[in-house]
Amino acid sequence: MLPTSKDQLLFTPGPLTTSLSVKKAMLHDAGSWHWEFNNRVTAIRQRVLAIAGLRQEDGWETVLLQGSGTFGVESVFSSCVPRTGKVAVLSNGAYGERMVLMLQALGIDHVVLRTIEDTPSDPVTLDQLLTADAAITHVAAVHCETTTGILNDITALGQVVRRHRRSYIVDAMSSFAAYPIDFAAAGIDFLISSANKCLEGVPGFSFVIGRRSLLVAPEGTARSLSLDLGAQLKGFEKNGQFRYTPPTHSVLAFEQALNEFDAEGGVAGRSERYRTNHATLLAGMRNIGFESYLPAAVQSHIITSFRFPKNPAFTFDAFYRRVANKGFILYPGKISQADTFRIGNIGRLFPNDMRQVVYAIGEAIDEMGIKLRP
Numbered sequence: 001m002l003p004t005s006k007d008q009l010l011f012t013p014g015p016l017t018t019s020l021s022v023k024k025a026m027l028h029d030a031g032s033w034h035w036e037f038n039n040r041v042t043a044i045r046q047r048v049l050a051i052a053g054l055r056q057e058d059g060w061e062t063v064l065l066q067g068s069g070t071f072g073v074e075s076v077f078s079s080c081v082p083r084t085g086k087v088a089v090l091s092n093g094a095y096g097e098r099m100v101l102m103l104q105a106l107g108i109d110h111v112v113l114r115t116i117e118d119t120p121s122d123p124v125t126l127d128q129l130l131t132a133d134a135a136i137t138h139v140a141a142v143h144c145e146t147t148t149g150i151l152n153d154i155t156a157l158g159q160v161v162r163r164h165r166r167s168y169i170v171d172a173m174s175s176f177a178a179y180p181i182d183f184a185a186a187g188i189d190f191l192i193s194s195a196n197k198c199l200e201g202v203p204g205f206s207f208v209i210g211r212r213s214l215l216v217a218p219e220g221t222a223r224s225l226s227l228d229l230g231a232q233l234k235g236f237e238k239n240g241q242f243r244y245t246p247p248t249h250s251v252l253a254f255e256q257a258l259n260e261f262d263a264e265g266g267v268a269g270r271s272e273r274y275r276t277n278h279a280t281l282l283a284g285m286r287n288i289g290f291e292s293y294l295p296a297a298v299q300s301h302i303i304t305s306f307r308f309p310k311n312p313a314f315t316f317d318a319f320y321r322r323v324a325n326k327g328f329i330l331y332p333g334k335i336s337q338a339d340t341f342r343i344g345n346i347g348r349l350f351p352n353d354m355r356q357v358v359y360a361i362g363e364a365i366d367e368m369g370i371k372l373r374p
């Protein structure tokens with residue numbers, strides 16, 4: 001097959017469609033030991049802090065860590081929770097459940113507070129749990145649970161955590177830079193996100209934002225060498241370098257992605273585009289007869305779940321292939337309660353792209369002989 005002039009667009013939870021200029025930033029080799037590259041890494045760590053509205057002078061740091069977002073979340077558990085610690089996980093989807101798997105693998109004591117997939121994590125139940133169980137040292141929550149696109153109220157949850165004087169870990173993988181996050185109001189101690197979500201870089205590393213005093217845990221806390229956040233931070237402080245081979249090309253792409261994030265107007269500009277993408281998608285999909293899964297009040301502008309049409313001629317696989325052949329990559333659903341598929345609103349996508357994917361979906365449904373409207 002001949003190469004085409006452009007890539008298919010990714011309507012996914014990540015990795016996402018990136019700009020041509022972000023991809024072009026990778027057409028260079030960078031020496032991991034060279035001061036020029038390491039100065040850029042230092043600047044990137046500061047720029048991420050600034051996006052979070054935090055300052056190094058106040059004791060905050062950003063640690064970049066090789067690997068995808070999951071590595072970043074696991075690094076917080078494995079290197080910052082004391083051996084005697086106990087973690088309460090708030091879960092309403094696959095990423096909350098992944099935290100539970102990490103804690104099991106690490107042998108860390110934990111308890112899980114589950115809500116069903118269309119229901120946000122509940123501050124009142126959390127309050128009761130923390131009152132009842134003094135052994136809990138840390139609470140872990142997911143901001144946007146990308147499994148469905150539901151938004152959890154990390155500020156209301158965090159205020160409960162703070163009242164009980166426990167530490168607070170937030171997986172903001174798919175929301176950081178696309179929603180304003182007030183660290184002080186939410187009492188966040190650790191926040192994790194990655195290069196290839198709403199900052200629109202390419203995969204290669206995650207980052208953890210936290211207080212230096214907590215990132216550098218007492219000697220003997222870390223259960224992993226390569227995921228040791230405190231050691232990674234000390235490495236950056238010593239010589240500006242990643243410990244072990246850095247994802248050099250991904251770092252160069254991320255620097256360009258940050259420039260483009262600034263040019264778009266930071267969190268305000270980016271969240272506005274995503275909000276418009278989401279509204280455009282939802283209106284278009286409803287217009288052709290699709291139903292979204294979540295109640296509007298808890299739906300984020302990150303990703304949207306749609307119910308399968310109630311028609312025996314519909315199979316996701318056949319539908320997906322047809323839409324992919326038209327140039328649009330959708331994402332399967334991942335929930336247990338309903339048959340759904342997902343359409344992401346994030347990455348370098350614009351409202352016109354959302355109208356085009358809706359048009360392609362309408363065509364695919366017609367071709368499959370499915371009528372969504374009487």
Ligand SMILES: *Cc1c(COP(=O)(O)O)cnc(C)c1O
Pocket residue numbers: 013014068069070071095142144145146171172173174194
């Ligand atoms: C993407 C994502 C992750 C990390 O997934 P990776 O595949 O490891 O990058 C974790 N949590 C949430 C909420 C996510 O959206």
